[in-house]
Amino acid sequence: MRWIMATTNLAFENWTEVLGNERLTGAALDRLTHRCHIVERTGESYRLQDAKRRRSGT
Numbered sequence: 001m002r003w004i005m006a007t008t009n010l011a012f013e014n015w016t017e018v019l020g021n022e023r024l025t026g027a028a029l030d031r032l033t034h035r036c037h038i039v040e041r042t043g044e045s046y047r048l049q050d051a052k053r054r055r056s057g058t
Contacts, residue, residue: 006032009045 010018016025 019025
């Protein structure tokens with residue numbers, strides 16, 4: 001068994017903007033999401049929270 005984790009702050013419907021082609025985007029998403037678990041997180045990212053904390057000196 002092999003594992004891969006992909007993270008993005010872009011919703012699937014906006015991937016066409018990056019990949020530039022609707023068919024290519026559909027094919028890529030089809031392969032990435034086949035037999036997978038999708039975890040969605042809302043709110044600020046951990047990296048952004050950490051950067052803010054370091055900037056404020058706490």
